Amino acid sequence: MTLPASPDSPRPALMPLDDALTQLLGFAVPLTEMESVSTFDADGRVLAQDLVSALQVPPHDNSSMDGYAVRCADVAQALHASGPAAGALTVSQRIAAGAAGLPLAPMSAARIFTGAPIPLGADAVVMQEDCEVLPGAGGPGSSAVRIKSVPAPGQWIRRAGEDVTQGAVVLLKGELLTPASLGLAASIGINVVPVRRRPRVALFSTGDELVMPGDVAPQQMKPGAIYNSNRFFLRALLLRLGCEVTDLGIVPDRLDATVAALQSAALNHDLILSSGGVSVGEEDHIKPAVQSLGQLDLWQIAIKPGKPFAYGRVQNAHFIGLPGNPVSSFVTFLLLVRPFLRQLLGSTQVASKSIAVQAHFTWARADKRREFLRVRRNAHGGLDLFANQSSGVLTSAVWGDGLVDNPPGQTIAFGDEVRFIPFSELLG
Incomplete structure (x- = not known):
């Protein structure tokens, strides 16, 4: 049995946060298992392989405006005409998004809509607000459009491959998938993405003073009892990070109960996360319980709030012990547990930005x-x-x-x- 240090013994220096985080990330060997999930359901997951495009996006030159596809030289020639026909081109076809037009006839314009392919021969699009429609000017049943000025070549045309080129790596292994990146994956035809499997986390709180909301009404709380708030925000934070959470509830302030909870949690979890019991009081049993089953590598960090923090191993599972005070638990999770889990997932986005x-x-x-x-x-x-x-x-x-x-x-x-x-x- 380890005896408590005498009052005259010097206290060990607290570890600086950056040193603790460096060590912690060194222990977080990324999970190797991966799974395939629907692109619809992959938000917040970590990509396990590079995504390579099998096509270019957009697949063809297309219009970025509703308007008229024209040949710039034809517009210049039409503007040199005299009389009512000055600047007028016959509307030879109508091209909607999803349709393929015919080659553009000389001295004509194609009515075109956003996303529609640019017809062969056209080299600019004039937006409809800069055009004047001349009904019947092209003959019975037809129309013409007057272009007011010569457009610049390439105007309002989105070029094939300007977003993604064929063979390009569009998303890198280790990226955290976001709504925008899911849309990008879908734009290259990917409906299933390879992602790291979710970390399995066992969560429990220690403390005989803890009561679950709903179990006891506020007016019936015993002196010294408090509601367990940590359990709620820690579970929510773990779920936001894509973890599978097993809630082991409240563990009594007894060494045997703490040892039993750790032994059970270590069997099929990647991480055991506890709150409370990591200080050095007579009712704080986390430290001796972990040491009896495995090892402690980190103990107490030089931050405020959040000094009582522990990292170790229990059999094959990582163990992290957070302080019992709610803000201390909340802050140490954000500063230490979050990057640890990101590293465990093989994410390239570990550090937070200030x-x-x-x-x-x-x-x-x-x-x-x-x-x-x-x-x-x-x-x-x-x-x-x-x-x-x-x-x-x-x-x-x-x-x-x-x-x-x-x-x-x-x-x-x-x-x-x-x-x-x-x-x-x-x-x-």
């Missing part, structure tokens, strides 16, 4: 740890600070739309530029 934004607040309480402050953009383009930055105030994460990444020992004056990480960068 931008420089002016602080419209002051922060005089510099901390020795790297801080992540809950903020919200205001109408003036700056950042407002949530008044209460406690790790237990989950309303700060709802009110805010991102985090200020504040270095250790750093105060912030009104107007300073700070590093802002929008939640939109972290929640998908």
Whole structure:
């Protein structure tokens, strides 16, 4: 049995966040299994192979406007005519999208619609707003159109292959599939895409004080009891990242119960994720339970909120332990678990991006740890600070739309530029 350190023993230095993240990503060996899913259902999945186009897009020169396909030289010749026929061309055919037109007859125009193929011989499209229709001018039952000026060659024509060339890699292995990329895949005829299989994650909370909403009415809560909020946002975050989640519920604050939960979860999951019990109190059993079954590689990070953080292995499964305080759990998930899971999926989009934004607040309480402050953009383009930055105030994460990444020992004056990480960068 490991004895607690004496009060006089020096505490080990907390690991900087960047070092912890580097180590964590090193442990996240990408999953090798893949599966094929409908392009309709692949949003948010990670591509397992390059997608190569078997055709060019668009497949042929086509019109980007409703109007008239013409030969520029014919328009110039027509404009030199005198009298009512000046600038007029006979409308020789009508070409809708999905139809193929005939070669363009000399001194004529083809009525054409957006997406329709450009007829052979035409070298420009004149939009209909710049034309004047002359009914019957081309003879009985026909019409003509007056073009007011000579168009530029290539005007309003989308060239074949200008979007995608045949043989081009349109989406790279490791890309996170988005609605736009699914549309691109469909545009080259792909109805099924190869993706990494979903990570299997076992989720549980520890704490005898935890109660599930719906099990006990607010007015019947015992002293010291709290509703389990972490379980709800952690499950939602895991699902957003494309995980298959097994919810193991609330584990009692007992070493034997914690060991049993870890043993069960390790059998058929890639990752075991817990919240609570990762500190060093007498009722915190995660550390000894993990060490009895496997190993701990990371323990406590120099960030605020979120110092109590653990990574290790339980048999063949990864283990990550998050703090019990809701904001600490939320922030450490975004900063550490999210990139870990992206790496596990073989994604090339692991790191989140920060931008420089002016602080419209002051922060005089510099901390020795790297801080992540809950903020919200205001109408003036700056950042407002949530008044209460406690790790237990989950309303700060709802009110805010991102985090200020504040270095250790750093105060912030009104107007300073700070590093802002929008939640939109972290929640998908």
